[in-house]
Amino acid sequence: RKEVEQDPGPFNVPEGATVAFNCTYSNSASQSFFWYRQDCRKEPKLLMSVYSSGNEDGRFTAQLNRASQYISLLIRDSKLSDSATYLCVVISGGYNKLIFGAGTRLAVHP
């Protein structure tokens, strides 16, 4: 079983839709949590950090449930430019080692 598991997707949604991605992690000692975005043939880029209290950045809301070892990302009012792969990421261990999920592909259509 992989340490970080995500919905495989792809998610095909119309512009303006709300879409939610889910992720679970197996290591209860994981310390930090992130969502990264990766465009086709590009490197991953940090989208946002995830906190137990929940955090919001414009149309994006991330939530962490430590008890369930569950992470979510909500995108409201989807734009064409949101089309990408969204990677759930955790940090485990004493240095900044990122463990990535396989990613969920989002395609927003007109």
Add this chain to the structure above:
Amino acid sequence: GAGVSQSPRYKVAKRGQDVALRCDPISGHVSLFWYQQALGQGPEFLTYFQNEAQLDKSGLPSDRFFAERPEGSVSTLKIQRTQQEDSAVYLCASSSRLRGTTNEKLFFGSGTQLSVL
């Protein structure tokens, strides 16, 4: 430039050939990571350097894979006797000299796409 630089951008190798992939991290960055990303998958950890010390190589898939960072800056990932299953994008990432925090931002290079024929 100010970012992480990787070369070559693309590499085509015949099966059995040795390859060397280069990573120039951001100047002064202590930590350097190598990741392997197969098509349709997330990046998989290969190895980690803190300055010139290779502190974790648990992700290297076989003894054909070797990484070094002799002067604590540029790093090279070498793959000997390449196999078709080695075809992937190899990503390098570095983080700042601020040590001891778990939220140091990682900066990724654009990767080297390796195709083994």
